[in-house]
Each structure stands twice: as structure tokens, then as C-alpha cells.
Amino acid sequence: MHNLYRHCSQLFGINRSLTGSGVRETLNYIKHQHPDLKIISFQSGDKAFDWTIPDEWNIQDAYIECIETGKKVVDFKKNNLHVVSYSIPVNKHMSFKELDQYLHSIPDQPDAIPYISSYYSPRWGFCLSNNQRQELRANPDRKYSVHIDSTLQPGEMNIGELVIPGESEEEIVISTYICHPSMANNELSGPSVAIELAHWVKQLTKKKYTYRFLFLVETIGSIAYLSKNLKQMKKNVKAGFVLTCIGDEGDYSIVHSRQGNNYADRVAQYAIKEFTQQPSIYSFLERGSDERQYCAPGVDLPFCTISRTKFGEYPEYHTSLDNLSFISEEGLQGGYNFALLCLKLIEKNDYYISNTICEPQLGKRGLYPTLSTKKTKNIVRNMMDLIAYSDGKNDIIHIGEKAKITPSSILEELNKLLKANLLKKSAET
Amino acid sequence: MHNLYRHCSQLFGINRSLTGSGVRETLNYIKHQHPDLKIISFQSGDKAFDWTIPDEWNIQDAYIECIETGKKVVDFKKNNLHVVSYSIPVNKHMSFKELDQYLHSIPDQPDAIPYISSYYSPRWGFCLSNNQRQELRANPDRKYSVHIDSTLQPGEMNIGELVIPGESEEEIVISTYICHPSMANNELSGPSVAIELAHWVKQLTKKKYTYRFLFLVETIGSIAYLSKNLKQMKKNVKAGFVLTCIGDEGDYSIVHSRQGNNYADRVAQYAIKEFTQQPSIYSFLERGSDERQYCAPGVDLPFCTISRTKFGEYPEYHTSLDNLSFISEEGLQGGYNFALLCLKLIEKNDYYISNTICEPQLGKRGLYPTLSTKKTKNIVRNMMDLIAYSDGKNDIIHIGEKAKITPSSILEELNKLLKANLLKKSAET
């Protein structure tokens, strides 16, 4: 089995949340892949900008048992989505009528168990499919034993950080999530793709940039990380990408930064054209992932989010239907390729300038047809456009966009022209 | 009866022109509403930039009487549009053939008496409906006694100015017309809405800006006023609005300045969205009111014109059909609300900046749902967008436009966030 899918399937069953043993187990899996992964801890009660690190949540078991039949009608051990994340402990008998107030289901998606959390307000609850709930409703007079064996007490919040140094202190950041319980696209696809991208970076013989991979819990994780690293990141980050929902076979998507034209925005906007004629491009108004923090006022790092089908845009989102069948090897590979092309473009992108005044004589270098006919121009169009627009003011990405040259073609033409010594880097970089 | 409509109906019968007793009578009505109105006089012969204040025109009576029947076939006392404005006196017998050269009617609008003026060239004439004219043409051999009892002699041109001081010397200007004879939308709607806006301003307990209301004659009035006040206005005017044709039930319209993006342009362009999905937005190329002077080269004050159906865009324009039936209480109220929202937005608009780095923790302030589900984002979207775009570089108007939040919603959300101390004014204001 293919690595990308294997990571997802091995991590799927673990019960993750903002904090707790599931997060640590997940980070340990990643550390097994990348022994240089550093696991960072924040203590409950620590301040992070406007926020406070919450208590650590752990859960051993949870179920609803019908007193009449003795059957567990809802069982956390079957699917960790069954419990509202951060549920406080409960151990009680109650009527269906009372219990029903603690149940969550989606009438429009009768087979789906919803993913619900209550991180910052003490409550408990169970999630179940609407079909299950209808079965319970069929016997309104039954009584139930309700049991959540959880703890919510001071502990820690964990984050994984993997830094791979390059020639420059300037950094490319890849940020993704480890806080979602058993869902696959959102979010095991992001960590899986990030693990493999880190392997790719490590095998590069020459790296222009330093790479920083972050395996965070959403919102509070990125906020906490930024609260310790903002100054450094503002100095060094050249581009950052949030990876999320990047393993299905649907769209290729970008969620842009507030300004919409930072370096990451531009790279992703160009790279995506390699994969689809109809990219799904979302403005910051449709944000919802950690670009919310990286691009917040006062932070404003050059990040954007890249995805296959964007969070919230597929019906399986935040339900038990976002499972290992929803993602695929092909879907993950596409997402990986998209992210990888962003990195490759960044490594090669620059402001180049032609080494000649006027067009160069390409024929003498074997780069131009020696017989001039009506069709000559089409044959060498991409190469000629790359030369003609290399004026030191347009970087490769701009030229590719302008001249409608695919990213892979422009990387190839660039290579050819650099070899022939026809372009040089401009001082404007 | 509703104030807005009452002002129009009380002023309708007065014969106004560039100068003369009708203008003064109109200003006295406004002074009755606002005793602090200052009535300014310019003397005939005074210079104002490239122009000269004309002689004062007054008219006692005017008619065309059929000598044969002894009947007045056209009578100024029935409708003051019957006389070409600024007609010189005449007292003559003449054949229909001769008379016909002095008549004005509109073949395409056979019921309408046109509004015609000849301020700067001495002539006389009568305006009548094409139907009336056809009746006269039916008896081509009749003779007529033609009588205009007018005077055109040195006197004064009058303008009303009402200044309501606020906390700052920066000013918001409302400019409208008092030079049109018996027409309702163009132009009693403007003065009527301006009178009521001034009442609203006066009752404000806190006014960020000083307000200046101008009741002018079109073109020569604003030119004369600018010739005395340009330097001061260039220093102080933050935004100005010309009100005209603002009492019918049709479109909501803006005529933009030459640049199209001054502060008044931006405010009006945003405010109009509260009232219609299909605003009528006109560029300066379609100007025709006093924005011609306020936005002329060398003046370039931050003005635009706001209207219901724009001058020239409704067939009743500049005819007797623009009467008290063409406007309505509802139409005037809509126009008033549009102008009022512009003022409210200006009073509240600012460059705000988030008090937190990264998103604030809204839950602990009771501003965010404590249970996180698929639908959470939609519920708090407007508030979150206002926070996320408050980076000190986007004012409230820009954010509202960008995030497609209605003006009334953004004012409400802003209030909530200011109360919670989540935003502060940026130094960039």
C-alpha cells in the first residue's frame, strides 16, 4: 500500500482532540517517520495572546445503554465521533426525553454521525446518526444508563515541529492538523501529505530555503505556536501553506489570504493550473482553517490554504462519512503533487533577466529551427515568451501566468535557457 | 401629513428662478424651519470666477389673450412654467404666425408644459402643452394680445446657508436647489430632504463633524458660493452631497465625481446597497447638477450627487408633469433614508484595528456559540469578517463592501465589538 494512504489508515482509529493521549499517539507516529520531529508542550492555563490553553481531555469509554434491553445503543468504542469532544464525565440513568436533549444528529444526512465539540464550555453529549436516533425515538418510554468516563484536568497541549535547514534562513512553512478524531480528509490527509513532503525535502541535494513543518491542533494550536514564534516567523517566512482536506478526488482548491496576493497565494494560484482548468479559488471571506490565524491582522504572514475539495464544500465534511472510503490513493497523490509543485516552483522561482539585448540568436545554439516557415513561431513560443518577459521585473510565476505556460513547461524551458546561459538572476530578487 | 411631503406642497406654487422674490420667499420658508439659516446676497454685476451675477428678475403677470374671444389662452397665474424664465417684458398684439415663434412645447409629450429658461440672453417666450398649441394652430388667423409684466434690473441673488457645528472643523456638506419653479422632484425634493436632515443633525447628542447645508440656485449659485468659500472648503470638507430629484419612487442613484472614488463617492456607493440590489450608478460623464462645479478642475471637492431617479432619466423631468403627484411621501422618505444613512456611516466610519493578535476568543465574551458544529461559521460570519479585516488599512465602508455586509448590519456589529473592546481606532485614520 501506498504511503500516503497508509498513514491515514494507521492513524484513523486514534481518538484525537485539542489535547490528550490521542494527540500524543499521533505525534509519536509522525516522529517514527521523522525522528527529528520536536514535540512541543504548552501547559493548561498558559496564555497565548487572547486565549488560555484549556485543560487536557482524556476519555476511556462512553456509551448509552438501554436499561430494558441491556444493549449499548451508542458506543464510543465503535466510533469516537459518538462523543461530543471535550465532554465532561457523566454517569446517570435518565428517560429518553431527558437524554434526547444531549443527542446530536443531522436530519438531512440520516446515516452520518456528526462531529461536534465543546472545547471551552463544560457540557456533555452524544452524536449519532439520525437513523439511530429515530430507532430510539420509536421507544420513547425506555430508560437509559448514560456513561462518559472522561477526565478534564490540567495537563498539556502538544504540537509537532519539524525544521529542515536549507541554504537560507528564509523559510517555507507547511502547517496541518492533528486535532480531528476519526475523519480522513479533514484531517488525516494533511498530516499524511506533510509527512511525505518532508521526506521529499530531505532528499533534495540543494535546498534554497529552510522548511518548517507544523503538526498543530487547529486554532488554539496555531495561536499558541504563533504566540511564541511570531517575531521570528515574520522575519523569516517566505511562504506558508496550510494543508487541509487534501486527499479526496474532487476539486483542487485555494483559500487565499486577506490580501490575496502574497507569495504563497501567487505560487498556489499558478501551481493549481497544472492540475485543473477549473480550480476552486476562494477568497479570505470563505476562510475557515488556520489561514484565519496566520493571516490575521497583526500576524499577516504570507500564507494561504491549499486543498482538494475545501472544508465545508463536501457533504461528508465534519461527519463520520468523511472516512477512509472518502479519500483515496489517487486523491492523496493529487493533493501531494499540488503541494509539491508549490515547493518546486518556490525553489526555482526568481526574477531573471536576459543576458542579451534584443532577442538572442537561438539558431546558433541549436535552440531554434533553421528553416523559417509560417509555423516556426508556435514551435518555440514558450521559450521565446520566457526570454521576452525576463526583464528582471517579472518572476517566473508571473511570466507563466501571463503567457499561459504550464508550471511544468516553464520549469523545463527555464532549465534549458539557464544551461544555454541566456538568462541570469536579476538583482531585483 | 408627513413633513417631507408638506414642505414640497407648501413651496410648490412659488415662482422661483435664479433671482427674485420667489427665491426669497422660499428661503424664508426654510428659515422658518431653521431660524439659524443665514441668507446671503450677491449683487447683480458681482464677479464670480468666470461669471457675472445677472440682474434680478421679477414677474407680476403674463398671459396670451385671444383678441377675438377675449379669453386668456395661456396664463402664467395658472402655471408659472408658462413663461420662459427670465423673459423680458412684452406688451404687443400679434398674429398667430408671429406668436408661434415665441412658443415652446414638446410634440412627444403633448400634455406637458416644458420648463425653459434664458438667463443670460434677453428674450421672451411662452411654454405650453403641445395640445394647447395644436388648439391655437387650429385657428391660424386669430390675433393675440401678448403680455409679460416682468422686470429685469440690478438686484441680488440669494442663497441660504445653515452651519451646524460639531466636534471637528471638518465638514459634511449638503447642497441643493431653490431655483426651479413649480416642479416637485426637481427641485423641491432636495430642499425638503435637506430641511429634515438638518433637524436630524441638530438632535444628535454627539457630532463628529460640522454640517453645512446650502440652499442654492444651480450653477451660478454654487459658483458664486465657491468663489467666496473655496479655500475654506478645500481645507475642511470631508464629504459633500448634492441632493436632487430625490423624492420619486423609482431608482436609487449616484452621480460620481470625476475621479469616482472620493470619500463621498465611497460612502454613497456603500449606503445605496441598503436600499436596492440594482443601484443606478452614473459616472461623472453623466453629470448635470452642481457636482459639475464642486468637482470641476481647480475645485475638486469630495462631492457626489445622490438621487432617486436621476435628472434626465425620467420623462417628466423639466416639464409640468414633474408635479406633486410625481413625488410621494414614500419616495421622499426613501430619499431621506438614503441621505441619512450616508451621514450615519460617515459619523461612525473609521479605520479600526483588532485589539488582539490572531482571532480573539469570543466564546469567553459570550459572542460565539459554545457548541461547534458545521453551521457555526455562518452564524457569526459578519462579526468575524469585521474583526478579520480590521487591520487598520480598511475602513468600515471598505470592509462592508468587501464582505458584502449591509450598512445597517455593519453598524450593528461594529457597535457590539466596540462595546466588547475588541476593536480600537487605528492611528491611520
Next chain:
Amino acid sequence: MHNLYRHCSQLFGINRSLTGSGVRETLNYIKHQHPDLKIISFQSGDKAFDWTIPDEWNIQDAYIECIETGKKVVDFKKNNLHVVSYSIPVNKHMSFKELDQYLHSIPDQPDAIPYISSYYSPRWGFCLSNNQRQELRANPDRKYSVHIDSTLQPGEMNIGELVIPGESEEEIVISTYICHPSMANNELSGPSVAIELAHWVKQLTKKKYTYRFLFLVETIGSIAYLSKNLKQMKKNVKAGFVLTCIGDEGDYSIVHSRQGNNYADRVAQYAIKEFTQQPSIYSFLERGSDERQYCAPGVDLPFCTISRTKFGEYPEYHTSLDNLSFISEEGLQGGYNFALLCLKLIEKNDYYISNTICEPQLGKRGLYPTLSTKKTKNIVRNMMDLIAYSDGKNDIIHIGEKAKITPSSILEELNKLLKANLLKKSAET
């Protein structure tokens, strides 16, 4: 016969190429029209930026004779397109099978002889219609005597330069080609129009600018010329136009510079509106003429290319079908008028500023109707727009574009306002 067409027909039969006697004969014809034309020579082997001036090519005769029938089946004397330009000498007997490798035809255009060249790689070849080739193929066993009596040896490359001094050292450049053999639109239309434009410039009593007309060979000619004159041209050139394919009755076209908004781009973009509602506007991505050199990185002169139907956009392009029937007097006149209007606009264009604050009183100058009706504004719209937008920041071209005034109308209105002393040149020029 009309001069524009006459120049084309007189020059049509001459065998032109990059170098050789045909080029000189063509330049001598132009010198006969303009005795002040300077003929410049570059020597074979001279360096010009990345290029080397090639040897001079001359040809006396060339044919393919069927040994069996003794008939010349392809004969350079009938059409100089029959020989691949820059063919090396050959004198050989060969089978049809061997000969066929040296033949060029266009299957899709069976009547057309293609125009093929091989300037920088020694080869020989014949071009013929596909119909002719099919006839030869019908007798595959015939043998042929193949004869090209050409020389390729050190000599010179010639260029014609005509400078007409004006009041300023700032220059307008017109550049066109003299390197194409017997084709009419591409390229005798350009030289013909340029000859007549130079006559027009000479008869001007007052010339704001100096004019430079260049009769070049394409690519190597402009590169060689730039290699000697770049510094001077960067200092002096205000706008330049490449004229090519400017004699047919099809489109009016522009090929813009890389930036697309230099002064020549703006002038041509505005002028073209006088001639068509649907101009064919091409970006630099669709370049193909000497704008490639004038607008290359490191050169970046303010040039664009103007044409009737653009090179490559008509099927007759680079074939024998681009002949004297493809162009016409009317087509050439349209191309001439387009180029001429560009020059007229440049001579008159400036940043003007109104001499009055607020609108001027036009009535007292006889420029405005004295009777004010609904229709007054339309009558004087262009004049009023020209005044209202003359704020010293918009030049005439910008105002014309903005207010949708045709170039000829704006030149007329400008004249009227300058006479009335209502506008003056702004210092911003």
C-alpha cells in the same frame, strides 16, 4: 494611379532578402522619393549584440528543368518565391525522389507558393504550389536538372534612414521592412505607407517632434540598427510604430508592447477607434514583427506595431497569394489614415488645464446655446467633457478614451477651446 498602390506595384517584382542587390534597388526607389534618405551599411561579420551580420546573398537565376521534356517546371524568373531565400548554389541532376526532399509546398493551400527562408544555415530548396508538386509526383520516374545560380559571400546589409527634424529632439519613429520578396501586404504596404507619411511630415509648417523613418530588414536589421543607436533612441524616442501588413481591407490591428501601455500603445489604441468599432488588439504574446526587438528587455523603447490584418491572421500570409490583388488602394489608404492619425494625435496631445475655476460661462463666448432646454447638454457634451476632464492630469488621449469622444472630434473641440483661450497646457506635460 494612387501613390500608395503605385509604390507597391513598382517594387513588387524585385527579389529582396536580408541582403543583396534587391534590397539596394528597393532603397534606391525610396531615395528617389526622398532624396534625403541615408543608406547605411553593415559589413558581413560585424557583431550586433548577440548576432553576426551574415554574408550577402545574390541570385541570378534558379530553375528545375525536366531532363525528359526539356521544360522548366519551376522557374525563379516567374516568381522569386520559388527559391528558398539564402539558398546556396546547386547544379545537379537528380531523380524526383531525391529532388522531392528539397521541395516545399502547403497541402492545405494547393495554389500557394510558400515563402521560406534559411538565413543562418546553409541549404537550398525550391518552393512551389502543392498543385505543381502533385503534377511532378504524377511522373515519379522523371529526372531533373536542378540549378541555382546564387552567391553567398562577404558583403553588406543595407538599411534606409530618413530623419526629418522638428522643434524638439524628441522623436517619433516609423519602422518598416524591405526584406520580403514578392509579397504585397507583408511587406510592401509598410514601406509604401511610410514613404507617404514622410511626405506628409515634410509639408507640416510646424512639427513638435523630430521624425525618424527606418526601412530595415526584419530582426537582424533592427537589431543591428539598435546596436548602434540604442542609447540615443532611449533618450529621444517619444513613440515608435512598426508598420506591417497595413494595406489590405480587413481588420485594423495593434500589437502592443510588453507593458501594453507605453505612449505608442496608448496613441494607437485611441486612434484605432476612429476606424472601427471592433479593433483587433493583440498583446505582446502575439508579437512577431520588429516590436520583438524594440520592446525586448534591455531595449524597451515605447513602440507598438500597427497593421490592417495582422501577420499570421490571414491565410495568404507568407505565400504567393499575398500579392498585388490582396492589397488595394482603399486598404492602403485606410492603413495610411490610421498611421497618420497616430502622428496627428501625438502632435496635438498634451496635458491641458482649464483656465477657469468651475465651469466657464460659455454662453458669453457664443459656445453654448442661450436657451436652456432638456436637450442642451447633449449638444455640447464633447466640449463640456473636454473642459471638465482637463485638470492637468489627463491628457487628450485619456479624456477621449474616457468620454468616448472620437479622435477627430476631440481634435476639433480642442482647437475651438484653445482659440477661446479656455484651456492652457499644464506644467505636468
